[in-house]
Each structure stands twice: as C-alpha cells, then as structure tokens.
Amino acid sequence: MENILLDVRGLKTYFHISLGVVRAVDGVNLCVSKGEAVGLVGESGCGKTMTAHSIMKLVPSPPGFIEEGEIWFRNTDLLRLGEQEMRKFRGREVSMVFQDPMTYLNPVMKVGKQIAEVLVSPTRDRTVIKLLESVGIPDPLKVADQYPHELSGGMRQRVLIAIAMANDPPLLIADEPTTALDVTIQAQILDLIKTIKTEKGTSLLLITHDLGIVAEMCDRVYVMYAGKIVESGDVFSIFEEPLHPYAQGLLRSSLSIAEFRENLETIEGTVPNLLDPPSGCRFHPRCPMAMSVCKEKEPSLIQEKPGHEVSCWLYEKDGRDRNHS
Amino acid sequence: MAKDGSVKSYILRRLLHALPLLLCVVVFNFTLIHMAPGDPIQSLIGEFPAPEAYVEAMRSAFGLDKPLYVQLWLYITNILKGDLGFSFYYRQPVLAVIVERVPATLQLMIPAVLFSALAGLLLGIFSARKPYSLSDNAISSFALLGYCLPIFWLGQMLMLIFSIKLGWLPSQGIKTLGAELEGFKAFADRLSHLFLPALALSIRHVAINVRIMRSSMLEVSYEDYITLARSKGLDEKTIVARHMLPNALLPVVTIIGLDIGFLFTGSVLVETVFGWPGIGRLMYESILKRDYPVLMGTFLITTVLVVLTNLIVDLIYLWLDPRVKYGRK
Numbered sequence: 001m002e003n004i005l006l007d008v009r010g011l012k013t014y015f016h017i018s019l020g021v022v023r024a025v026d027g028v029n030l031c032v033s034k035g036e037a038v039g040l041v042g043e044s045g046c047g048k049t050m051t052a053h054s055i056m057k058l059v060p061s062p063p064g065f066i067e068e069g070e071i072w073f074r075n076t077d078l079l080r081l082g083e084q085e086m087r088k089f090r091g092r093e094v095s096m097v098f099q100d101p102m103t104y105l106n107p108v109m110k111v112g113k114q115i116a117e118v119l120v121s122p123t124r125d126r127t128v129i130k131l132l133e134s135v136g137i138p139d140p141l142k143v144a145d146q147y148p149h150e151l152s153g154g155m156r157q158r159v160l161i162a163i164a165m166a167n168d169p170p171l172l173i174a175d176e177p178t179t180a181l182d183v184t185i186q187a188q189i190l191d192l193i194k195t196i197k198t199e200k201g202t203s204l205l206l207i208t209h210d211l212g213i214v215a216e217m218c219d220r221v222y223v224m225y226a227g228k229i230v231e232s233g234d235v236f237s238i239f240e241e242p243l244h245p246y247a248q249g250l251l252r253s254s255l256s257i258a259e260f261r262e263n264l265e266t267i268e269g270t271v272p273n274l275l276d277p278p279s280g281c282r283f284h285p286r287c288p289m290a291m292s293v294c295k296e297k298e299p300s301l302i303q304e305k306p307g308h309e310v311s312c313w314l315y316e317k318d319g320r321d322r323n324h325s
Numbered sequence: 326m327a328k329d330g331s332v333k334s335y336i337l338r339r340l341l342h343a344l345p346l347l348l349c350v351v352v353f354n355f356t357l358i359h360m361a362p363g364d365p366i367q368s369l370i371g372e373f374p375a376p377e378a379y380v381e382a383m384r385s386a387f388g389l390d391k392p393l394y395v396q397l398w399l400y401i402t403n404i405l406k407g408d409l410g411f412s413f414y415y416r417q418p419v420l421a422v423i424v425e426r427v428p429a430t431l432q433l434m435i436p437a438v439l440f441s442a443l444a445g446l447l448l449g450i451f452s453a454r455k456p457y458s459l460s461d462n463a464i465s466s467f468a469l470l471g472y473c474l475p476i477f478w479l480g481q482m483l484m485l486i487f488s489i490k491l492g493w494l495p496s497q498g499i500k501t502l503g504a505e506l507e508g509f510k511a512f513a514d515r516l517s518h519l520f521l522p523a524l525a526l527s528i529r530h531v532a533i534n535v536r537i538m539r540s541s542m543l544e545v546s547y548e549d550y551i552t553l554a555r556s557k558g559l560d561e562k563t564i565v566a567r568h569m570l571p572n573a574l575l576p577v578v579t580i581i582g583l584d585i586g587f588l589f590t591g592s593v594l595v596e597t598v599f600g601w602p603g604i605g606r607l608m609y610e611s612i613l614k615r616d617y618p619v620l621m622g623t624f625l626i627t628t629v630l631v632v633l634t635n636l637i638v639d640l641i642y643l644w645l646d647p648r649v650k651y652g653r654k
Contacts, residue, residue, distance in 0.1 A: 058555055060547070090558035098556075103549040108571045108646055117567070118557040147647040163557065 004072075005171055005203050006032040006055070006094075011069035013047075013054045016062065022274045024050040024064070026227035029301075032171065037197060037204040039214035039235070041250065042224035045271045048207045049099070051224070052173045055205075056096055057086050073171070091118050095164035097193075099176040101156035105148035111159055112144030118166045131162040136192060154185035158192065165196060172196075173205045178213070190217060211254040215239060223247045226272050226282040229301065233308030243310040245287045281313065289314060332643065335651040336636065343632045347625070351404065354624045355397050358617055365389065365413050365615040387413060400621070409625065410618030414611075419622040423604065427626075429499055430603030432515075433522055433596070434588055441527040442581050445534020449577075450565070452535065453542035464535060471532030476591050480525035480598035487521060494521055497600040522599040526591050530584050537580050541573040548572070575646055582638030586631040 013025035025047045032038045040048050053059045054066050057078060071078040073093060078086065098104045106114060115128045132140030135158040148156055157177065164172060174193060178186035194217060197204050206217055214221050214235065221238055223231040223246065231244040242248045249267040269286040272278050278285050284294035293313050301311045366383050384390045388399065403410060409419035452464040488496035495501065495518050506514050545551065546569060554568045589605070596605035604623050611620040643649050 056556055058552055084560075087558040087560060090556050092558060096556045098549065098553065100549065104553045106550040106554070106568050106572070107648060109568070117559065117563075149648050160553070163553070 003033045004031050005034050005036075005074065006030075006205070007070075007072040008051070008055065009070040009072070011051065011054055011071065012067040013050050013059055013064060014067050015064045017275075020275050023227050023277065024274055025054060026274075026277075028069075028224070028227075028229055030222050030229065030232070032203050032205050034170070035197075035201045035203055036220065037206060037218045039218035039221040040205060040207045040224060041209060041211060041214055041221060043209060043271050045274075046224045047227040047274075048209075048224055049175055052096065052175050052205065052207055055173060056090060056094060057081075057083075058090075058096075091164075091169070092120065092167045093169055094171045094173065095167075095169040097157070097160050097164045097172065097174040097177045100180045101153050101160055102180065104160055105156055107148055109147070110144070111146055111148060111151070114148075115144070115159070115163050115166060118163055120167055127166075131166055132159070135159070135162045135165070136188075137162075153181050154188065157181060157185075157189050161189075161192060161196070165200075165202075168200055169202065171203045171205065173207070175207045176209070177206075178210075179208075193217070211239075211250060223250065226277055227274055228282060228311070230283065230312070231308075231310045232301075233305070237305065237308045243304055243308070243315060244283075244312050245289050245314070246283045249286075249288075281311075331651060332640070336640070339636050339639070343636075346632065347628060348401070350628045351401060351621070351625060352397065354621050355400060356393075358620055359393055359396070363615045365617055368613075368615040369413055387411075404625070409622040412616055412619045414614045414616045415619070419618045422619055423607065423622050423626055426602060426604045426607050429601060430592060430596075430605065432499070433519065433526065433592060433601055433603055434585075436519060437523045437527040437530070437588060438581070438585065440523060441530035441534055441584070444527075444531045446538050446574075446577065448531070448535045449538020450542055450570070450573075452539045453546070454565075456539075456543060461539075465539070468532040468535040471528045472536075474528065476525055476529065477594045477598055479528060480522070480595055483521045483525055484598070494518075496521070499602055522595045522601055525598070526588065526595045529591065530581075530588065533580065533584065534577060537577050538573065541576050542569055545569045545573045571645065575642070578638060578641055578645065582635055582641075585634040586627075589627045589631070 008028060008030045011025055011028045012023070015022040015024055028047070028051055030038070030040070030051075040051065042048050050059065050064070055071055055078070057066070059066060066079060069079065073089065076089075078089065081089070105111070112128050112132075115131055119127055128144055129140045132143055137143050137155060137158050143151065143155070143159075148159075151159065157180075161177075172193075177193065178189050181189060190213065193204070193206075196202060204217070206213070208214060218235050220234050221232065222229050223238070223244060225244075225246050231238065231242070231247045238247065239251065242251050246267070249265075252265045253267060267286055272282060272285070278295075280296050281287070281290075281294040281299055284290040287294065291313060297313075299311045299313045299316055301309050302315060303309050304315050365387070366380055366389065369383070370380065381390070388396060391399075400410065407420075409423070411417070412419050412422050415422050448464050448468075452461045455461055484496045487494045499515065499518055500506075500511070501514050501518075504514065551564060551568055554564045559567075592601075592603060592605035593608050594605070595601065596603045597609045600606070604626065608620065608623045610616075611623065639651070643651060
C-alpha cells in the first residue's frame with residue numbers, strides 16, 4: 001500500500017546478557033499509515049518501549065541487538081542503513097517523545113539550546129521561540145533561557161514535544177508520554193499531541209499501558225504480550241469485542257470500566273521472564289481459557305474479522321477441535 | 326540575578342568556617358610535633374659537647390623551657406598577629422623561609438595538576454569511547470600501574486633511566502646552577518629540570534583521573550538525555566562534547582580538587598628525590614632538623630592552600646552545574 005508510512009516486519013530485538021538471551025521483541029509486525037494514530041498497548045516489560053527504540057535504532061548495543069526483521073519507512077529499510085544515514089532519519093523523519101520528562105533533558109544545558117540543536121533551519125532563534133509557543137509554553141523567551149530543573153514536569157514534556165516536532169517529522173513515536181505526569185497535566189499533554197497531529201497530519205505511534213488513552217487518541221491498536229503482538233485491529237472493534245483472553249483481561253482491569261464495579265479485576269500473575277518464556281502461547285500460564293494445545297504450540301496470527309487479527313488457539317479451526325484439557 | 330551577591334556571602338561564610346578548622350589543625354600539629362621524640366636544641370648543637378648552661382640559654386631563648394600550653398598559647402596569638410615564629414635553624418622568621426620556597430613549589434605543582442587533569446580527562450574520555458577494547462584495557466592497565474607505583478621509587482627510576490642512563494634530562498634542582506641563562510634558554514633550562522619531577526608527581530593523579538573520568542563518562546552514556554540526544558540525530562562527536570562531557574566532568578572536578586592535598590604529600594617525596602627547593606623539601610628537612618616553627622609553618626600553609634583550593638573547586642562547580650546554588654534560601 002502506498003499509504004503506509006511505517007511497516008515493521010518480523011522484528012526481533014534480543015538482549016544478550018550473562019544469564020542468557022532476553023527476547024524483548026520477538027517477531028513483531030506492525031504498520032502505521034499516513035496520518036494514522038496507532039496504539040501499542042501492553043503491560044510494563046512486554047517489549048513496547050524496545051519496539052519503539054528499535055524503530056529509531058536506539059537500542060543500547062551491546063547488550064541489545066536487532067537480530068532479524070525489516071523496518072520500512074516509506075521506501076527505505078531502516079535496518080539496512082548505516083549509522084550516519086540513520087542520523088538523517090532521526091529527528092527529521094521519525095521523532096520520539098519519551099516517558100520521563102524529568103530525565104530526558106540534559107540538566108546542564110539551557111532549554112532553548114537543546115531545542116536549537118535539533119533544528120535544521122538557519123533562523124534558529126526565531127524558530128525556538130515559535131516552537132515553544134506552539135507547544136503552549138507561556139513566556140517562551142524566558143523558558144528558552146532556563147535550565148530543565150527550573151521547569152515543572154508538564155513543561156518539560158512540552159519542551160520534549162517541541163524538540164520532537166522541531167522539524168515536522170511525518171512520524172511521531174510517543175512512548176508513554178504521560179505516565180510520569182499528574183492526571184490534569186496528562187490531559188493537557190494528550191490534547192497537545194492531538195492538536196499537533198490534526199494540524200500537521202503527523203502519524204502517531206502511541207505506546208501506552210492505559211487503554212483509556214488509546215480509546216481517546218488512536219484509530220488502530222496493537223496489543224503486545226511478552227514480546228509478541230497478540231491482537232490488532234481498529235479501536236472500536238477491539239474495545240467492543242476483544243478476542244484474545246489477554247486483551248479481554250486488560251479491558252476488564254482498566255480502571256474507567258472497573259469504577260462501576262465493586263472490585264478491580266486483575267490478570268493473575270505477572271509478565272513472564274523473557275529469558276525463559278513459556279512454551280507455546282506465552283500467555284497460557286495466566287490464561288483462564290488455556291487448553292492443552294496452548295502449552296505445546298504457538299498460535300499464529302489469524303484474521304478473525306476484517307482488519308481484526310488475533311493470535312490465539314481459541315480462534316484457530318484445528319485448535320478448537322482439540323478442545324479444553 | 327541575585328546570584329553574585331549570594332556567591333560573595335557564600336565565600337565569606339566558607340572562609341569563616343575555615344577558621345575553626347585551621348585552629349584545630351594548628352593545635353593538633355603543635356601537640357603532635359612536640360610529643361614526637363627528638364630535641365631541637367640537641368639537633369642544632371649536634372654531637373658537639375656543649376656546656377649545660379649554653380643549652381639552657383638556647384632553650385630559654387627559643388622559649389622551649391616554658392610549659393607546653395604556654396608555648397601553644399604564644400604560638401596561636403603570634404599567628405593571629407601574622408607571625409609564624411622564628412626558625413631555629415635558618416635564624417630567620419618562618420614566614421620568610423616559607424615564602425622563599427613557595428614559587429618553586431608552585432612551579433612544580435601547577436604543571437603537575439594541569440598535566441594530570443588534562444591527560445587524565447583525555448585518556449579517560451578515549452578509554453570510555455570503546456569500553457573493554459584493546460586501547461581501553463591498555464589505558465586501564467597503565468592506570469592501575471600508575472596508581473600502585475610509589476612516588477619515590479618512580480622518581481628514582483625516572484632519574485636512573487632518563488638522567489643517568491640516557492642523559493637526556495637533568496636529575497637535580499630547579500635550574501642549572503651557576504649558568505647565566507636568559508630568555509628562552511633560561512625557560513628551556515627550567516623546563517628540562519621540571520619534566521621528570523612533574524612527571525613523577527603527576528603519574529598517580531593521571532591514573533586516578535583516568536579511572537574516574539572513564540567511569541563517569543560510561544555512567545553518563547547510559548543517561549536518558551543521551552538517548553534523547555541520539556534521537557535528535559546528532560553525531561557522536563557532538564553528543565560526547567556537548568552532552569556527555571559537561572555532565573561527566575562534575576565528579577572529576579571534585580576529585581581533582583581533593584587531589585591537590587595529596588599532591589602536597591607527593592611533593593615532599595618528589596622534591597626530596599629531585600632536590601627541588603620547594604616547600605616539600607623544606608618540610609622534610611625541618612623534620613630532620615627538628616625545626617618545629619618551620620615545620621608547623623609549612624603544615625599551616627599547606628592546610629590553608631588545601632582549604633582554598635577546595636573553595637575554588639566548589640566555585641567551579643557553581644559555574645559547571647546550574648543546579649547547584651550556594652547561599653541562603
């Protein structure tokens with residue numbers, strides 16, 4: 001499709017540590033079309049952030065290595081680019097907003113300078129002030145001359161967004177952009193990202209564990225579990241009828257729905273250790289509907305409905321035949 | 326900004342805080358030196374059999390017959406008047422004896438500090454660029470060795486190799502005695518004399534700085550703001566120079582400041598080995614001669630210098646790190 005901006009195919013990012021190989025991202029496929037907002041959801045430690053870092057080729061290496069896959073940005077496979085060519089993509093074609101605004105700004109450098117250094121245009125000073133204005137920072141002249149520690153968390157996140165949007169990149173990756181912020185500030189930052197997206201037509205890959213944010217911001221969503229995509233589809237379809245037991249669990253445990261219930265539902269257990277992931281379907285130890293086949297074989301991603309894919313034995317023909325154990 | 330005003334009051338407060346510290350150092354040194362075995366009068370007279378009356382006269386002339394606490398009191402009050410005492414051996418005011426030696430010590434220490442800082446930082450940065458590579462391992466091994474070698478042994482070895490075997494550099498003193506040199510030749514002569522002692526004095530500190538700088542650079546390289554810098558598409562050189570270095574320098578500056586005190590210790594050995602006419606050798610000679618006033622004077626001066634350098638380091642910190650603010654809130 002011509003409309004596709006980012007197409008990740010079979011991405012595998014492994015970390016080689018002394019205890020063995022951590023398969024942080026294990027065969028992820030995802031794509032983002034022009035002007036589309038795509039959510040990537042999952043629990044902490046499921047490989048969302050590493051997927052994003054892999055797209056930017058920012059995986060700390062060693063110990064991390066992108067082992068396999070293709071990352072097509074328009075007509076270029078980013079994984080085939082050398083470091084020098086990749087630099088031209090970062091900040092210009094693909095930008096990233098990070099999770100913790102407190103630690104992502106250089107503490108000993110003035111804010112204005114940190115924005116200016118990413119700009120390609122020659123009229124630097126004017127653009128820095130304009131950028132600060134465009135992300136809703138009051139008194140941009142003053143803020144440009146301040147150090148990060150003099151700003152609040154929300155302001156810093158605005159500065160990080162200004163840095164990411166400095167060169168109007170076609171794709172913005174936002175990695176849990178509001179997790180570290182107060183609830184009221186969260187809404188403001190999400191509004192800002194939304195405004196930028198509609199005004200500039202930027203495509204968005206939004207990484208989050210908050211389904212509420214996905215519902216509000218995204219057109220399509222990928223559900224990730226233990227390094228793999230387990231379900232994908234448009235937001236309505238997934239929220240209305242989640243197919244994978246993990247996605248169902250996530251929705252049930254989401255706070256906005258649970259408010260109306262007496263108890264907050266949880267998914268039992270924790271994300272598996274990616275050094276030694278469970279056999280078969282990686283969710284089977286926590287799955288309320290696990291069957292014997294789930295332990296033995298890995299389900300493939302099948303299209304259950306148009307545009308709605310799931311990787312679960314419940315929906316595979318021969319899987320259902322084998323029945324519950 | 327009100328920053329300048331608060332810096333001034335900060336300096337003033339720091340200097341005031343230094344006073345009780347200096348008093349403690351004076352009392353401690355005085356007590357320690359006077360409790361040590363040995364008698365200054367005996368060491369002045371030497372083996373020569375002197376009449377008892379003469380010894381007693383000397384003792385009372387220097388005030389050594391008074392009780393210790395009286396001597397201490399007199400010493401402290403004299404210091405407050407700017408009088409560091411009178412040297413038994415040189416027969417001169419202590420201050421004059423020390424002041425005469427200060428230029429030589431500075432001439433040795435300043436190049437040593439600069440060299441150890443510069444070489445340490447550069448090697449540390451280079452080492453951290455490719456951790457555990459051949460060059461990193463080579464530099465780290467050198468640093469370990471440099472840290473372990475005793476200064477007096479290293480000084481003698483350098484002298485043995487470069488002065489005696491190879492004959493490239495002079496082995497003793499601060500300049501060629503008796504030679505009337507001018508202009509560049511005089512400078513070159515001083516430089517050739519400086520080379521070995523400064524090297525012997527700084528190797529250990531180069532080693533320390535390399536290790537600290539390396540680990541500081543590595544630590545900083547994992548910081549989130551370095552990931553941001555990379556995500557901006559900046560090249561490695563810019564990331565190292567603009568983002569890593571200013572942050573990695575902070576702990577190193579502290580260490581370099583602390584090191585200055587240890588450099589004084591080192592200079593006692595180096596100046597003794599290389600016959601360098603500075604405070605270090607004066608200290609060593611005064612111990613041998615039991616020249617208490619001079620010894621206490623050198624201790625006091627070095628303490629003052631260490632306190633001052635630490636203050637300077639803290640002020641450099643203020644300039645390097647915008648998060649640091651001194652002064653009352």
